Amino acid sequence: KLEQALAARDPKDLRSPICCILGHVDTGKTKILDNIRRTNVQDGEAGGITQQIGATYIPASAVETRTEELRKGRQFDLKLPGLLVIDTPGHESFSNLRSRGSGLCDIAILVIDLMHGLEQQTIESINLLKMRKTPFIIAMNKVDRLYKWQTVANSPIQDAMARQEEYVRKEFEDRYNQVALQLNEQGLNVALYWKNRDPRSFISIVPTSAITGEGIPDLLQLVVKLTQSLMAERLMFVNNLESTVLEVKQIEGLGTTIDVVLVNGMLREGDTIVVCGLGGPIVTTIRALLTPQPMREIRVKGQYVHHKELRAAMGVKIAAHNLESAVAGTQLYVVGPDDDVEDLKDAVMEDMQDIFSSVDKTGEGVCVQASTLGSLEALLEFLRSDAVQIAVSSINIGPINKKDIMRANAMIERGHRKFGVILAFDVPVTREAASLAEQMGVRIFTADIIYHLFDQFTAYLKTVKEEEQEAAKLTAVFPCVLKILPTCIFNQKDPIILGVEVMEGIAKVGTPICVPSRQGGVDLGRIASLEKEHKSVDIAKKGDTVAMKIESTKPEEASRSYERHFDHTDELVSRITRKSINVLKDMFRDELSKDDWRLVIKLKKVFKID
């Protein structure tokens, strides 16, 4: 049946693939999109390209026109009705095109700036594409920036390359090889698309210029060819509704509406639909199915065209009651004659429950908040990744309210100041919440680029650690064992000044010193200063010989003196306690070697700490 459908090229049997554009900021995603949408005629809607909600529809005929030169008279065996390109490039819309964690985007274009190579969001995008198992091709954009590039506007890329001077081609090759290597490091095999004989294992790269149009015909042709050859089955039109909420929007005169990508099936005015709401499932009736007014009919009254029914693939706006709390990035279901509404209500909430239950709410970690389920999922995935590994204690969707601050504050109250933090992706903070956060010392980091949250949080962790270390300096006791040099007794009594050799561990200014061999431990005071080779130092390590000044910190220590309370046959050691060990573990773990930790254990026995 599939073969037949393809052969007959019956647009009723195949739906248009959905294509997203991803990549780092400023690589040219928007410009590529503009270029793909551009029509030859000035008139806005010529060539059948139509503006939908959140997406642009490129009919097969427009693809054919655009790729004519590339085909040089050869026929393009085009079987798809067209291509639906999502209008807002980037993570957000890609993440929201989801159903139970798998992607609804059929194919993606990853844009890389030829001059910059892989950047942070490129890697994030690659990870997202891998996570959703979405096939993609790479546009290596801005070829026109190569030194002395000769513009051959809108031409196929190989023709344009052939017209360049040798050294331009050489520069391209060098840069291409560099980027290819970086992609290999991300575990991707890549090839220039005209050399790629195995598109299932190698990712095709198309050099492009979004400004002068070289390579754009190639990009379009490749998207269409790949989708129709590799995923014809996936693109069979079926009457089962497959649809996802991309955005929830307030529209004047319509109230809260949802922008939906209809991936498969049909939607009709009057249909009863079920969508996921923050507070529970929403059951409502489609009052209006809307698409934007075509450009040339801009003078027609009203912003939108109403439809009785619409067929996939489509970007549509749905107006209905009770959509205020709808969650973007979730499924939309239509209640059919044989459906049980209760089942659909459960189904619609499942997605959210899956994600919410994936976070261990009893644990310690930051609070995470995002505007949509899709971006929340992407953010959690990022925080979980090997390179990041930030623990999450709770999650939420929507604006940050007082309640969210209270949850973060609970972390502070439990003694985890560093987790008294909300990482907020693309959500507003209510004024009340902001002032409460200030009062409680909860930090809110907001960003609309995921890795910026990571950068902010890591910088914050560093300052928290420094502050805590500073505060803990007096309680943290580094372990040491000292041997007194009998010929170097400079002062016998408070302050005691001795020459010592560090036998084990680390002697640090501030460390309380004790003589364990006398009367169950005689405390002498704290190290006030250290001198090594006549220079003042903060720290002395195993093998160092230093002059050490010990000052009393308690009244009884003031009377301790050399010979009466201890002499050169006694070892001096750090006075550790249960508490000081804990502080050491919490704040200075990395500053102690394995041997140092062994010494801590030895001293624990000396002081009978269990």
Ligand code: GDP
């Ligand atoms: P986005 O952030 O990925 O959507 O990037 P934009 O499409 O907004 O482009 C960022 C900047 O790069 C803009 O100043 C564009 O004019 C420029 N740009 C995009 N594509 C190209 C290209 O192919 N060649 C050149 N020279 N500039 C480009």
